[in-house]
Amino acid sequence: MKNLKILITGKNGMLATDIIQKLNRQSTEVHAFDEFELDILDSSNVEQKIKSIMPDLFINCAAYTAVDNCEKEEIAIKINGESLKHISKICAKYKVRLVHFSTDYIFSGVYFKPILEEEIPKPINKYGEGKLLGEKYIREQKGLDYLILRVQWLYGKNGKNFVDTILKLSKEKSELKIVNDQIGRPTSTKFLADVVWEAITKDLSGTYHAGPKDYCSWFEFAEYFLRNSNCKLIPIPSSDYPMPAKRPLFSVLDISKLENVLKSDLLQTTWKQLVDEYMERF
Numbered sequence: 001m002k003n004l005k006i007l008i009t010g011k012n013g014m015l016a017t018d019i020i021q022k023l024n025r026q027s028t029e030v031h032a033f034d035e036f037e038l039d040i041l042d043s044s045n046v047e048q049k050i051k052s053i054m055p056d057l058f059i060n061c062a063a064y065t066a067v068d069n070c071e072k073e074e075i076a077i078k079i080n081g082e083s084l085k086h087i088s089k090i091c092a093k094y095k096v097r098l099v100h101f102s103t104d105y106i107f108s109g110v111y112f113k114p115i116l117e118e119e120i121p122k123p124i125n126k127y128g129e130g131k132l133l134g135e136k137y138i139r140e141q142k143g144l145d146y147l148i149l150r151v152q153w154l155y156g157k158n159g160k161n162f163v164d165t166i167l168k169l170s171k172e173k174s175e176l177k178i179v180n181d182q183i184g185r186p187t188s189t190k191f192l193a194d195v196v197w198e199a200i201t202k203d204l205s206g207t208y209h210a211g212p213k214d215y216c217s218w219f220e221f222a223e224y225f226l227r228n229s230n231c232k233l234i235p236i237p238s239s240d241y242p243m244p245a246k247r248p249l250f251s252v253l254d255i256s257k258l259e260n261v262l263k264s265d266l267l268q269t270t271w272k273q274l275v276d277e278y279m280e281r282f
Helices: 014-024 042-055 073-093 124-140 162-173 187-202 218-225 256-261 271-279
Strands: 002-011 028-033 057-060 097-103 146-151 175-179 206-209 232-236
Touching: 002 042, 014 028, 014 187, 042 073, 057 073, 073 097, 073 124, 073 218, 097 124, 097 187, 097 256, 124 146, 162 175, 162 218, 162 271, 175 187, 175 218, 187 256, 187 271, 206 256, 206 271, 218 232
Parallel strands: 002 028, 002 057, 057 097, 097 146, 146 206, 175 232
Antiparallel strands: none
């Protein structure tokens, strides 16, 4: 495979940070930009950057991820959804492959088994609506080579996330209430960066679900990484912890399609292994 020239948006975000670190260890030429250097809402800015760099890949890590704020911030729909209309068009025009990240929040969460890629989306919050709109623009763009990875429950060293928040609170409080009826695959951004690299090197196109081998509730997740803490954890239903944006209950993404294509030991990694690795930095 030739040395890839890669353009990345959202360079200071949690996911982009780990993807950039991964790519810098490979034979790649990385051009990474933050929102001030590349405004994905400005189509002329996007086209100018692509024309000047002529990358093989455009990895879009720019996103509005404050789920509750999405309920009232119109900019969220523009960033997560509408921007993909011109990004997709420009990538198709210059024959640049687009890699984009979506979410389990495009689904309702009313399931009893892992969700396949072909399942009909039914978002129950504005964040899910925006990400689904972005997917729609990508898929509808003629002549576009794209890879959409749907992921969930991300945590990483360079952004606000559940693990860091709960660790901090556990040192400040004697007990914490944690939701026990929302189920998903806790996924470290370092792990996801490894998945992205394998997907790129194997020229994957289309829509795939990605994550570790197994899944759990938020309570089980916290209970595991706080197993040596003196903080008492109390399981509660999500109805006892209302938020501005509704969360899907069972939104576990089925990763079997990606497993069958990648045939990688990486996808046999458990969520416990991932969080153990993450915790080593503390």
